[in-house]
Amino acid sequence: MTRAEVLLMTVLSAMGMLLCLPAPVVARTIAVGLYPSYPPLDMRDMRTDALEGFDVDLSAALLQRMGMAGRVVETSFAQLIPSLETGRIQMFFNGMMDTPARRQSIAFVDYLQSGVQFLTLSDEPHRPSDPQDMCGRMVAASRITSEPAHLLHWSERICVARGLPPIVLFAAENSADARLQLMEGRVVATLQDSLTTPWIIARNHGRFRALGAPFDMAPLGIGLSKDDRDLACRVQGALNGLQADGSYLRLIRKWGLPPESALPRTSGALSCPT
Template sequence: MKIIRKRLLPVLVTFAAAIGVIFTAIGGVHAQQEMLPAKFQESKVIRVGMQHDFAPMDFKDPKTGEETGVNYELLQAIAAKLGVKFEFFGVGFANLLPGLDTGRFDFVGAAIGDFPERRKKLTFVDYVTAGPYIVIRKESSKTIRGYEDICGKPVAYLRYISTFKTVLEEFNAKECVDKGRPEIELLTTDLRPKLGLLQKRFDAAMLTTETVNWLMKLEPDTYSKIGEPLAKWHYGWAFLKDDTQLRDAIAAGLDAIILDGTYAKILEKYNQSELAVEKSGIDQGTF
């Protein structure tokens, strides 16, 4: 009998530990769910606006047609922590904030720059940091090795991203004009800059961290980054200004998946570990 007890003891200890983990997980979900506004605790459905054409953050897998991307996977993991279902609505970027304003969505789960001007009407859960890189064709890295080699060259940016224009003008003044080097030639484009690079329409282009890291994952021998990001900003999930209870519940869910390692695994899957934050932030953007 003593021998049987000795053999059973490790099994019982392991079983008790497993039960403890299960109850801890259940308790965690329950506690985080209680942070949600009452209507979501009851309905268990939260409507989320997504962009769905912004790889690697939100997009449809070209092979399967299924929703995928950094935001989609992070939010699915958070939904599990909160014990609710996220109902995703894919729209164009221009329709995200109007959709939130009119009540079509409960929050926006796309990558929205947390800028002070936007916080007049919105509040954000900041979940990654990013910034603009100067990117070249990899074959050009023999002659363009650093910032000084960009001076005098044509550099393109997307016409509708005004922050890129601001960053490039500051770069031009600091790295080129003030150091007696030729000015860069600023070019605007309505096409994806990566196409212009490949077609050799310009020598360099400005791309955000997540975009260039994704391109380098898909085509590792095609593109190169110059230096570090020229600025830093926060991407956040956007909520109406007064919707702080829902915002804080989503932030708690984000902290939970950061703590258990899910967050880091998802970022690594899409070659986005550079974007990682240590914990959620609220309205931290300063750019």
Template sequence: MKAKILAAVAAGVMSVTAFSAALAKDLNVGTHPVFAPFEYMDTKTNQYKGFDIDMIREIAKRNGYKVKFHNMGFDGLIPALLTGSIDIAVAGMTITEARKQKVDFCDPYYQAGQSLMVRAESKNVYKDAKSLEGRTIAVQIGTTGADFAKTIKGANIKAFNTSADAFLDLKMKGSDAVITDRPVIGYFVVSNPRAAKGLVQQPIVLDDEWFGFPVKKGNTKLLNEVNAALKAMKEDGTYAKLHKKWFGN
């Protein structure tokens, strides 16, 4: 009899779990998975991975959503939010005044900043923005690194779809430096030592930036849910755990 009761209870729990899963609403998440360690595609498992990916999955779970990822170009994320094709974007996106005119950002969740990658033989030549005046700079299209490069006097800017392509161009001497987010350069050096051989990250931080997840302007319900989850994750240690997983500190 006891075994039958336990079996019935277990079946009931499974039914409730299945019912809850069936009721879970889709959270359509736009991402450009070429920005490790924030978001990238694991070529072995064909699964989305990264700090942002883990963050949005946890946020969705806490709010009863089922994540549905949409792979798209970085410069297509905000237009997709405006048309309602996606609900939120996770792509290491810097909060800027220009972007805030179009979308609403959640509370800042990561402090970043633009930095320089140069060839080893040029490390004493290209040390800061001033030294890059009139030089060729590789950037990832649509990023704040690309925006920063445009402010450098006389710079010839080469835009690529991914930061990895920009690093390759630098290595092949097609450009003099790459400007992109500091943690992206650091992760590339650590995770791709062969590709990064002969390249050096300069210690300078060109500006101070914060990343945020954007939603369609006026979507206060989702914005409040995301902010509440972020706050709770920081308070209960989940954020620190994920940060250590991807950045080691």
């Protein structure tokens, strides 16, 4: 065989080996929906305008554990579920309550739990010292949330059922307005989302204090399409892994979430293969 023939055979052999090589693995890119208006879960750094919060960190940790890339898509809270159903995003975070009604259209992987909690002023000498002290007095709650319903139900159970006068509801425009009413002395307390309570106390340098333990706890879920069961199960598995190695609790502590907001490791409601 001539030198030229040997060279040709070598080239052809190398080409054959290249043709048999598997295609390079490309990480799947996930569009993650976020509505940065729920501190300390989803918000913006006031100095840099960068997205930050528990959800931002958790989504990055989950994607890394799954070997996937993420692309954040900002959207309004009202558009999170429609964006998932139309494929504009593949999952979302925003502390959305996992309810049977919502499970009719999307899947959830529960990752936190939240309730409601009373806030009072720290330096008010006539502030309630016990939740029962609020019976018959005015308490503010954001009228655009479910907080008024929680407040009235609590009043029936704790005040009225014990022969005490019911709480008087002050329907505030939002949570910030409810705290304003408290600071101006129009109400003796506000009802606040328990996830945000430690953050609000810290941000206001102790001007407020929590009164009583959180109540009416409910699960919050990562939203996922019902048509992509594989992704939902991978998210559940990745979350289990983060819970097992301590990363999940480290993020809970980093963002100052109350200890009772953490969920234990679970297979969830997806019945994923182990």
